[in-house]
Amino acid sequence: MTHQTLESGDRPAGAPAADRGLGRVATQRVVLFPEGDPLRLDNGALLAPVEVAYETYGTLNAAGTNAVVVCHALTGDAHAAGHHGDPERRGWWDVLIGPGRAVDTDRWFVIASNLLGGCRGTTGPSSIDPRRGEPYGLDFPALTIADLVRVQRALVERLGVRRIHALVGGSLGGMQVLEWLLQAPEQIDRALIVAATARLSAQNIALSTAAREAILRDPGFDDGRYVGRGPGPRAGLAAARMLGHVTYVSEQALETKFDRRRRDPDAPPPRDGHDWFAPDFEVEHYLHHQADSFLQRFDALSYLYLTRVMDAFAPFERDDAAERLAALAGAGTEVLVGSFSSDWRFGPEHSDRLAAALEAAGASVRRRAFSSPWGHDSFLLPIDPYLREVAALLEA
């Protein structure tokens, strides 16, 4: 069985594949939990249908043992690598995934899917509630990271995977990897948890709360009933994204990229409030661009749901934590826990605590603290020592 969404026809003959990455890929959809076979969530609710958007790259071997499963972060989607028609606009983890890359699609069968609760093809709060024939809105059930993982496990099974060669994810993606390791380690040979945490700090929660409140208090949110009816909480979602984005990059990265440069240094002094609050500094233009493009591709309800999922995650504080950790140690999964020096969202101290808990339980853990000036988003960037370490993990 081949799950090949790669169309390699647009790669010129003679060009080394490793230099060009994947070609054109396509997102597919599958209903994993139809109305007669609903998903049971952690809070007891039943959800159906659950449709999942996913992409695959490379070919599954006959034994079903060469899968690499990619878990995405808060605002990611199934389009992890390659392109959808414009070779300049590539998937969010294209630096990591492709022929000859750290996650080598010539060898591994890569699966990336959009999260439960998302808005990029997988069932989420802006999907239609079949009972009412209208978008769920806030009627969509509350989720946990364990729920997100259950859906991905069902997808992997559906695709014929018998063993997971590697499970990889950064940020919220890394949190899913951790939960998956604690939920069902026996099937997983290797795992990458990068720029992630096993426990949001009070500051982490506070920043997410501020972002969520911008959305929840926006009159356009209309108690979650905006989907299909109006523009929605665009003001709040834009502010949430700007705030979020500042926390994804380091102070040093912003300084290096923008310092205090103004787009028009020779502009006359502002006259009054009508001309004073428009973007002036380059860093402001950058944030406006981030917000504008985010509004085009992301849904406010998914933002609320997926950030709230993160707040609650505390796997080492569960009653069954010791038992789950022991099972992971017993499975012998090789775990690489990586962090980036300038990450102030889930910085090295988060990774250290996470890795220490795994080590204490006897799991096989390699810790790597990568030096990077680019902050939390470093896990998306072509930082060579990091890419080499991921490649080594997959080869081990």
Next chain:
Amino acid sequence: MTHQTLESGDRPAGAPAADRGLGRVATQRVVLFPEGDPLRLDNGALLAPVEVAYETYGTLNAAGTNAVVVCHALTGDAHAAGHHGDPERRGWWDVLIGPGRAVDTDRWFVIASNLLGGCRGTTGPSSIDPRRGEPYGLDFPALTIADLVRVQRALVERLGVRRIHALVGGSLGGMQVLEWLLQAPEQIDRALIVAATARLSAQNIALSTAAREAILRDPGFDDGRYVGRGPGPRAGLAAARMLGHVTYVSEQALETKFDRRRRDPDAPPPRDGHDWFAPDFEVEHYLHHQADSFLQRFDALSYLYLTRVMDAFAPFERDDAAERLAALAGAGTEVLVGSFSSDWRFGPEHSDRLAAALEAAGASVRRRAFSSPWGHDSFLLPIDPYLREVAALLEA
């Protein structure tokens, strides 16, 4: 001439004054620039009337040489110390100012005024524009920190002050102190600049932009015409305050105070979005409280104006910087530049750059890096080494 707003009658005889602080005080108002004598702003605009709300504590000596002038931060006001009727609700710098305190009101004549552009009694964008008989809104002129200082200089002169014994301020207040030192150092004997900066970083600007955009994009902002017409951009202002507040406290402070404690740890798991986004963690309750009380006392237009004033401030990059610095060195003013270890808004590196520029020009500077876990807001807190250093500055 006595400017005594202290009502000491509510201090019980026998109780040491130093233990109780100032008693009841009152805010006063004065028109400094009437319609016939407008204030000329940096951008060339003329503004009148300019009314200023201020408080004074203690008594001006006959020579007019014992004044301590207090500059407030972004969301402060003229009510720096004492109380307005409820002894439990005290001015924002009460830990510093009072009988026997670091700024000893038994010896010094303390002046604190609300900023130009503010909303706590001094003329600002929500004041009535006399030309139109309506609130200014965005027609209110753009301001600079130099403009804010000009108004305070006019107040100090009006009150009969000949020399300023000490000029003190934290954060935006410290930026005003710095500008005042560069604008008119000859009258100032001592100055405290604490938790301040001479140059916002790209990250500082980005955080302020995110907060402003929450307000500007809120439909309730209505292009600044909400004053007296509607509730205004309450959603945006609340989100801005929550975001801002997270940056005023350190990660460690939030961790110590709140960790991941939930108000109701035994609550059943959330069912859906209707019950999932209400405050749950204690840190969320705290932020909601901060936002609610802020909405009751602060105006969104003033928030926009006063944060934008900070963005533009870069006194050492002006063409006349060397000349102004030389004048400060020549005046011989003693400057104490203080920072707090956990401040991530205007941390020690901001103070160090500021102090280094003053030192390089030959000014008399003492640098103090105070250890504190409480972040930017430390300058408002009773941190003994800091209070002692301020007391020593005033005694020197």
